[in-house]
Amino acid sequence: MSSNHSSAQAGPEEGVVRSTVRGLLAPRRALPIALVVVPLTIIQDAYSRDAFAVPLALLLCGSFLLVGPSLWRALFPMERGPRKRSLEAAPRPARPNPLARVLVYGFVGAALVLGIGEFLPKLIGAGRTFLTSGPSLVVCVALFWVGGWGLARDIDLEEHLRRERARSEALEREAEHAQLLALKTHLDPHFLFNTLNAIAEWCREDGAVAEKAIVQLSSMLRTMMTGITETSWALEKELELAFALFELHAVRDPSFFTVVRDVPSPLPHVLVPPMLLLPLAENAMKHGPLARRRGEVVVRVEVVRGLVRIEIGNPGKFMGDRPGGSGLPIVRKRLGLAYGHDASFSIEADGERTRALVVVPISPFVPESLARASTIVVADGATKPL
Template identity: 35%
Template sequence: MREPTLDLVALIRDTLREAMRSWRLPATLVLGIGFGVLEAEATQRDVALLFGPFAALYTLLLGPLPWRALLPLEEDGRRGEKLVRALFALAVATALFSGLVTLYRGFAGAVHIYRVYAMGQPREVLVAWLLFLIGGWGLARDIQLEQRLDRTLGSHQRLAAQLAAAQLDALRADLDPHFLFNALNAIASQCASDPVAAEDNIVRLSTLLRAVLDTRQLALHPLDDELALARDYTGLLQARYPSMRVSIERDDDLAAVDVPPLVLQPLLENAVRHGRVSDGTITVTARSQDDDLVLTVRSPGAFDGPRAGGLGLDLVTRRVALAWGERGNFSIVAEAAMTVATVTARGVLRVGGR
């Protein structure tokens, strides 16, 4: 596929911009000063020091133009067409070099130097012509390769961002079907025995499902919203486990903090599924420690390692990594007869840290 055709003004502007990037301008000036020193020594005139930088800048700014315009890096035309374009680029480059020779000699005459060193005799002009061609072609290819690399890196970054967003969407949508089935069964049994409780739980379930849909496009949402979802989720669980007790607390200075949606839900699910909910209280806390946010779920029953086929804890790890990168961490350990799951986000409470 051919690169889009650039008009001359746009091509010159782009070449000027690329010439100022990274090493090109300093390296060109160093080479030009070297040629200027040779010219000054040959002519015994200090003003000849200006010849080298002038010729080098001319080569830097105009030398790449014919090669960039006529030989795109990803040109896929026929070999004969490529040859014609290369010859045409060579002719244009030679014309530009002739302009350089004219300006070079004109400048020498203006400062009363009548025997220039670099472009005096035919052999010297031939060497300078070859340097101009090779330098212009090399600069053109360097610019084209760097721009292609920039496009490739930009494309990879966009794809990585899209992949991360898709992964977050998939992770947020992961609400255990067994939980939904059990919640609906519990609500159905309450309809006859406790219609008010059944109605409350229908509202909780509706709120929870709505939150899953509403947060699909969000990498983060308010901590208070996450804690409200945790209350709805545990409220539904209590319909099935009436003896289960839950405590949810946060520090007062965390009202404006954001967290990944549904990051607590798998931890609560794990606490109920693998713990002893009738033997104590499940405690959810959100604390600030210096500039770090620390979310903790403590539940009865000592943690004895991940269960085969379990995905919930892995989901938490991935959610934390996608939301906070290297600043995020998830751990789960046994402390005496308790399981303690902790999500830490380092530095997110610092101004501008989120």
């Protein structure tokens, strides 16, 4: 885990003073601060004849650096993100209005500078110095107000950026986890085991059918292994994988169901997450032909106003999401991660049939990953261009 992420995680738990000191000690601020403090101390020493001149200058600078940014950040904390609303959530404590907080900041700054520059020298018997003269104290008060505000906002913005980067990394890890989980659930284990058991039985009864099933299953698995290494591939490749699944189910009895392919040629240029449609194809088979519901499995693709609509229909009425099922939620999540609000997914009953609809935007460009994966394995083990 990166240091930025660690800092971001620690930031919200730190006190304001501690996080401010940490921010001031960062090289990108420590060096400019030193370039201001050191010349001021040298000028104070050169234009003052009092032994307390240098300590007073360092005390003025140190108190400003410690109090100014910390006070502004305490009075005007930057929001750390949207607050979740709930009936049980404790109400946020009321803060004084902004004008009152500005007055508090201004009063504390003036009191601190005047206390160190005006009253402390009288208390310790020190004389007038360059920085504790009347005009210089006015400038010091102004510098406290403006400098404290500037440093506070800079530290806050940096911490906000660090938190957003950590959040982005967390979302990236979540996306990777969702993709891995999707890949694990793309090929139903029961389907795979049942297919292997069927192939074992066909080996005894019909060697030609068993051989054909093995070749088709091998082709599917080979294509799926290719998809694991890609973040996106062509819609044509995705559809070929879905049709390969249908063909595999139809190996034993081609008349058990029919596949209607309503797909334009050529297909529109669309990039989709690999194996996005495979859970929908499995769902169509599981709740259609494999549930003894004969009929057509329809795959339809059409372009409507810059969007590509991909429909998969099967016999059997949709009865709602199955409790504990992961296929449909994975499709929704992957669409959201890949396209945000530009894509949608729905599945509903259409009479005594089920219709699943995926809508994605037409891709504006071809990524390098698609150029590297521009072929698909077909049943005989050869490849063909997309």
